[in-house]
Amino acid sequence: MTTEIPLTALDDALWEGLETAHWSSPATMVPRVLHRLWLAGPDARAEDCELLHCLVPEPGRPAPSAAHVALPLLLALATDPEMGRTRVPLTVLLARLLPADPALTGRYRSGALPLLADPDPAVRRAALPLAPDPATLLGLWRTEGEPSVRLALLRALALTGTTGARAVLAETLTEEHPALYVAAVHASAAFDPDLPVRHLRRVLTLLTDPALRPRFADVWYVPHRPDPLTREHLLWATYGLLAHRPDLQAAFPDELLAAADRTGDGALRREAVLLARHHAG
Template sequence: MTTEIPLTELDATRWEGLETAHWSSPATMVPRVLHRLAAVGPDGGRPEDCELLYCLIPEPGRPVPSATPVALPFLLALAADPATGAARGPLTALLARLLPAAPDLPERHRSRALPLLTDPDPAVRRAALPLAPDPGCLLGLWRTETDPSVRLSLLLALAGTATTGARAVLAETLTEDHPALYVAAVHASAGHDPDLPVRHLDRLLTLLTDPALRPRFDDVWYPAHRPGPLTREHLLWSVYGLLVHRPDLQSAYPGHLLAAADRTGDEALRREAVLLARHHGGS
């Protein structure tokens, strides 16, 4: 046994007769998946195995399926155990979907999930953010977090709270040196101030077109429900979208990117600039 999950208890549980949220996923499949996740060791773990367990999340407006409270202690044990390996982040993401969707589950389960917010693994901390009980918790995490990818996810989570503290964090991060965090702050601020990206457009263009800064956009921005992180090229398109209310600037944007690519010889930037120009011309 490579993990602390109580496998004997798992085997002793009667799964026949329990229900999941999807007729095509019988409850008897759940212990098989949990066994597979528990047996892989710290260097294994297939994130796709976790997708099979999404049948435990109740459909909106529907009661919690009977298999969910039975499986939940095992899910929590696997997510917390380093021996689960690469599946810990996806398992935590599953819990972050499941627990808010099932408010009638015992409070002890939510309490057991909270340590995931401060787990040593940044992937687990990122995935656990929806489990934060309130904006004050997110602010506390922001003050102590040092990993750029978790800070970026925290920033976006805080922006969704629309609190005074969140607005202060956004204002602070608009002076951030890390290019991806700064771009994230612009995106997050645009929801309540659509003209803010216009005022920051010069700096956005400088950061997004500097070849030396391109690696600093890698492995930092992990949107929810997306298999991988955003790259600088993704962000070139998202900034274009922020200018939709200013057709003049949006129309000129691909040209600015192309001019920068000509100056620096950045072929990746050139490709995106050409695609954006074609997109704009066809829209």
């Protein structure tokens, strides 16, 4: 391991009297988990990272005292290339913990910023909530080439609601990559609920083409979820965007069934039937 963690920082005695954000998780558990992660290195388990989410406070509450002690150690592990794939859940943890408390953000955000430029696309995706402002996200958008990170960036930019973000969404509506285009349609609905209606025909064409199905599952990741969304998830999300147009929403399952009949797409047919039952019930 290239990371050096002071053994004194992992001494249980230092954690006595500290608090986590959850009553069932004592602070003395935290150094044991950190030590286990450090010793395991690239063989560390994601389950151990999940145990450390006891440090994340409820919305609106300050970070618990144990989080202040644990953060330097979490940063050291997350930024260590030798931690392997465990760096992704560690970065997810940091992305939940740092923005939760201004005191933590101000003190430790600079140490987490290198994760936004990490060689691993999965780490870059997980680190996006650590971006300090919309301008940083826009800068990343201009330089990022990996489609899965670009899609996550697009969604993160949409949440800012800035003029720059809206310009990026408008540009991406001309995107040839099917998932990026559909993501732009979905994200734009927050500003213009009728935009998905105007783009519905092309969205349907892309989502019902069996050859394009893998291109959605390859790139559509959402925060705090390790696996990408499938085309089937996106069918339901698109259906939801039509709630203000009951006529189109009611016709949506039938459109999918017709496309499934044309292409022989059994997965599409199954999802269309489920959508039809949901709408009827």
